[in-house]
Amino acid sequence: MTVSLNPDTNPDVHPDARTVEHTGRGPLDRDELAALVARDIPPGSFVNLGIGQPTTVADHLPAGSGVILHTENGMLGMGPAAHGDEIDPDLTNAGKMPVTELPGASYFHHADSFAMMRGGHLDVCVLGAYQVSERGDLANWHTGAPDAIPAVGGAMDLAIGAKNVFVMMTLFARDGTPKLVPECTYPLTGLACVSRLYTDRAIFHLGPDGVTVAETYGTTVEELASRLDVTLRTLGGREDAG
Amino acid sequence: MTVSLNPDTNPDVHPDARTVEHTGRGPLDRDELAALVARDIPPGSFVNLGIGQPTTVADHLPAGSGVILHTENGMLGMGPAAHGDEIDPDLTNAGKMPVTELPGASYFHHADSFAMMRGGHLDVCVLGAYQVSERGDLANWHTGAPDAIPAVGGAMDLAIGAKNVFVMMTLFARDGTPKLVPECTYPLTGLACVSRLYTDRAIFHLGPDGVTVAETYGTTVEELASRLDVTLRTLGGREDAG
Amino acid sequence: MTLVTADPGAAVAGIADGSTVLIGGFGMAGMPVTLIDALIRQGATDLTVVSNNAGNGDTGLAALLAAGRVRKMICSFPRQSDSWVFDSLYREGRIELELVPQGNLAERMRAAGAGIGAFYSPTGVGTPLAEGKETRTIDGRDHVLEYPIKGDVALIRAHVGDRMGNLVYRKTARNFGPVMATAATTTIAEVHRVVEVGELDPETVVTPCVYVDRILDLSAAEVSA
């Protein structure tokens, strides 16, 4: 089954889309960011949410969206986090947190679960990142620090397997260094795989044409351009939403 | 799980085994041949019986042998042929004949079924053949006749997948041509894959040492040697069983 | 979202001329006869059909062949006692045949569904069916390089489906269905019965709904003669 990304925010299907600058407010907080990701997941999609912040996107999916969550440890139809008596050690998500089962769920083993991911059957996955390059290269599994213990999990499989890879991260590191970069300096997870980048300051579309700013939050395209070392395009035009 | 072939007829584990010549009788009929194959299938084996004559081996497996039959169309624990009310169009064997299900059976899809075969998990398969070479090459899927419609089914997968490949055939074609040959002239099914060859005139062990005659029926090793163009070895010694 | 319909025509709508169609079944067990009949009425032609056999008797796949809609068969076992439709077409040179060992057929479709680019198979080494194929010795054993078989459409039969598209099968009629469901862009399943979401035990679902685009409910279908 194929679903299409939200046409309102998809320049491929909405040629009149304009870049929107939200200048009358500050950057997005984590909750607002998760809500924006959720907004862009089409109804009925099959979706994998990565460990950590991406997991919170589930809380913002509207009731009746028909979105079906996949967890790499062998389940479609995953429900919300389990609490109290619901907690079952045999039912966890990819982050090993107890979760619940929704009607219409199914269980399968790990090779079948990753066949589903790698075979291109999931519509969207949402991942965190250390860095994303302007070509859509993703670095999210290893800081490359010599004393760090590397762990990759299913990140590389999701990066190349899902039809659309959404990344959530802050646009700048704590020291102000941009995390949207010309070339990743951290070890790579996948090449040219990120299609959407959701950050606290802006939402970017990534593709063969490079980096397009879809929306800004508490900043402008100009300001971003001055702080990022990548070429920024805008949608057909620009609009200040205040 | 690994089972061992019958030590009484396995020269690898029974160094005192002798070639037995049954000269006081005629060649084996099809039923006797099937019984001899069944005799050599160790208790508890996982076994695939090919279409046609090999299917009849099941009728000769002793009750309580614990042999579990695999059918390539997705089942372990296949029971005998179905009759009358038992017939269910959703339950057939590889020859598309209605069969039954035994307690402890399981169903699986085709990729899993062939993974089981190709991964070396079946102890024995029994196949028919047009020709077998002295190296154990098998030709059983195509006569090579220009107007014949070729059909291979699972023969090539079984030939390379089962731990032991038993072949049942007549030793000579109707025109007297030997079917145990130095080199197969028919299109091959698999290379060096046959370990036991059961024929109406003799039972042969095939392996790196060539062709060893284990038993003869209504003939002698000498007579066979004169009619076959392959070098015949005997087990440690020879014994005339009359 | 999975379309659930009682209309065989709606179930097969849009299948294009020239499509590669994966058709489930091992002989008649698991063959989606109602979908095939609908495909014949729908009219798509110049098809490549991937199925284990090449039709039995005069119904199902045999009827599709008889209607002249199939340019090429990819299968493991065309020659059967009741494969007279294929046999004549083949002898008359009116159909192409690609013969694939059954395990390679299943595994090549699995590879298509699982995103595997190609795999080294032990089956067929040294035989005419490996001629012209790349080979490699791995761990002392020879292998043949095999590529995925992907379908534009899969037509399969399952036993029960739920309204989300989850499927369970029955006995050896399961055969190629679950594999083909993963290997096609659009998977269409005919089922004996459709149940509400939540009625299937999640532990026993064989084909998860992500693989199923349309379900034809045979219990409700108006099947034309």
Added chain:
Amino acid sequence: MTLVTADPGAAVAGIADGSTVLIGGFGMAGMPVTLIDALIRQGATDLTVVSNNAGNGDTGLAALLAAGRVRKMICSFPRQSDSWVFDSLYREGRIELELVPQGNLAERMRAAGAGIGAFYSPTGVGTPLAEGKETRTIDGRDHVLEYPIKGDVALIRAHVGDRMGNLVYRKTARNFGPVMATAATTTIAEVHRVVEVGELDPETVVTPCVYVDRILDLSAAEVSA
């Protein structure tokens, strides 16, 4: 024939030093803790362990690591909030680590069980985890050649087993169990309950008995403290 035992020691008897041991579980879900404890008592050492994680807390796989029996871990995700045992061993240089993307880990074990010599995977292309590996462009997409991971032994946990060795699992504790069962020479499963032959529905068996050599019946096991 499958051995069914209530004695954890009998279940793990004969595992040799230097073995490659596949250990099921995703975190603690599906981890065969009783078999691992028995393996610690059994004494086999110099092991290569293949498991998704590298131990949680101080029990199960973490305890095996703490006992100094593991020379090398092959896993996808060693670093967790509660992986302190592995973390110290690794930082002290007392354990080798082969990091494998989770999908390649699962598929490489499937390949071992399915007789696939090697396969081209889309995962990891252009990353440090593909360094030194053969690559090939197929259909415009780059792939990395991956080889099977075969075990001498698999230790897994299932939910219910029958006396022939058929297994069913429970929820996401299924995870690696069915794949590892196919990939090892000897597969040993601990199950919560053993039932008589015929009590499991043949349609719902996940691991057919051909893959299971020994079953430890936890409901009857005398587990030492």
